[in-house]
Amino acid sequence: MSIITPAIGPALAGGALIGLVCGTMWLVHGRISGIAGIARLALQGPDRVWRLWFLAGLFAAGLIARLAWPHDLAPGYASLGWLQLIVAGALVGTGTALANGCTSGHGICGLSRLSSRSLVAVVTFMAVAAITASILAALA
Amino acid sequence: MKPANALFAGLVFGLGLLISGMADPARVLGFLTPLQGWNPTLAFVMGGALAVAAPLFALARRRGKALDGGILPDLPRRGVDRALIGGSVLFGLGWGLAGICPGPGIVGLALHPLQALAFLVPMALGLVLGQPRKDGASGKKTR
Numbered sequence: 001m002s003i004i005t006p007a008i009g010p011a012l013a014g015g016a017l018i019g020l021v022c023g024t025m026w027l028v029h030g031r032i033s034g035i036a037g038i039a040r041l042a043l044q045g046p047d048r049v050w051r052l053w054f055l056a057g058l059f060a061a062g063l064i065a066r067l068a069w070p071h072d073l074a075p076g077y078a079s080l081g082w083l084q085l086i087v088a089g090a091l092v093g094t095g096t097a098l099a100n101g102c103t104s105g106h107g108i109c110g111l112s113r114l115s116s117r118s119l120v121a122v123v124t125f126m127a128v129a130a131i132t133a134s135i136l137a138a139l140a
Numbered sequence: 141m142k143p144a145n146a147l148f149a150g151l152v153f154g155l156g157l158l159i160s161g162m163a164d165p166a167r168v169l170g171f172l173t174p175l176q177g178w179n180p181t182l183a184f185v186m187g188g189a190l191a192v193a194a195p196l197f198a199l200a201r202r203r204g205k206a207l208d209g210g211i212l213p214d215l216p217r218r219g220v221d222r223a224l225i226g227g228s229v230l231f232g233l234g235w236g237l238a239g240i241c242p243g244p245g246i247v248g249l250a251l252h253p254l255q256a257l258a259f260l261v262p263m264a265l266g267l268v269l270g271q272p273r274k275d276g277a278s279g280k281k282t283r
Contacts, residue, residue: 007161007181014160015188021153022189023196029141030206030213033153035243040267050146055246057150058157062250065158073158076166077252080238089259091234092241093266098227100216100272103241104153106228108189112197113215120220121228128232133172136237 022108034105036096095125141208154247160185163247165239172236223272 022033031050035058042051065073096102099121101110106125110118154163161167162185170179206212218224235241240248240259248256 007179008184011160011181011184012188014156014158014162015185016192017152017156017159018185019189019192019194020196021149021156023193025149026193026206026212027196027200027203028207029145030200030208030210031141032213033149035153035241035246036267039242039246039264040271043264043268050141050143053143053146054150054153057147057152058154058243058246059150059250060147061151061154061158062163062247064151064155065163065247066250072251074164074244074248074251076164076169076239077248077255080165080255082255082258084238085240085255085258086262088234088238088240089245089262090266091230091237092245092259093234093263093268094270095227095229095231095234095266096242097267097270098223098272099231100224100227102231102243103235104243107186108193109197111190112193113201115215117216117218117220117224121224124225124228125232125235128229129236130172130174132233132236133169133239134175134236137169137173137176 018104019108019112022104022112026109026112032105032109034101034109036093036102037100037105040097099125153243156189157243157247160188162241163244163251165244168235168239168241168244172239227270227272 025031025033038051038054042048042055092102099106101118101121106118106121111122157163161182167179167182170177171182200206200212204212238259242263245256245259245263249260
């Protein structure tokens with residue numbers, strides 16, 4: 001259809017790939033594809049091996065994009081300051097550990113499981129993130 | 141799970157993040173600022189993901205066990221508690237501050253290694269240190 005803007009197709013297709021992994025990992029292996037949880041348990045165990053391989057796959061995707069794609073698929077990194085990155089990382093790590101889930105764990109797996117906890121988490125972190133980003137954009 | 145399967149799953153997940161635009165912090169921040177030149181396309185990432193994942197989760201629920209013969213672990217039945225809300229607030233602050241959540245951060249390690257490391261090292265520390273204590277409601281250290 002000609003109505004859709006060029007970015008909606010890739011957004012839907014990329015989202016479908018993410019959903020395919022989340023749904024298949026649960027249906028086939030009984031595993032939740034939440035990246036914060038996978039990263040935490042890759043560090044602490046149990047079952048570190050498959051989690052490290054999953055994270056290696058994420059990194060490999062970035063490597064393929066870097067080598068095969070003619071332009072930078074993440075240009076936004078260039079406009080982030082070091083302190084901004086460090087503080088954001090600490091908040092994201094601590095917050096997702098406390099809440100036991102991130103954008104993928106609560107946002108895709110949790111909502112797909114019809115979890116009310118995940119719905120509360122998603123509404124909360126989306127609202128707080130939008131307010132935070134909007135205030136920073138207004139100050140910039 | 142076989143290492144090759146886990147690697148492939150991570151690879152497809154990462155390509156999904158890259159294709160959708162989620163791997164770019166600028167796109168994410170454009171989505172998170174609805175009053176300042178909103179770019180709504182990332183809503184379709186979650187839409188596309190849920191459209192595919194939800195039926196597969198429903199199928200798993202109907203089967204009652206995983207296709208590999210393993211169990212489907214129970215949901216945490218803790219209900220909505222302070223750790224869930226407080227953690228989600230902290231996560232939202234961090235996500236809104238830089239536009240990076242855990243998956244895109246790891247993909248970014250291949251694209252902008254130094255910037256991604258500056259995000260990922262404190263993230264890893266937070267993941268390990270930030271867990272709510274499972275026992276001892278007082279929160280005092282047990283060891």
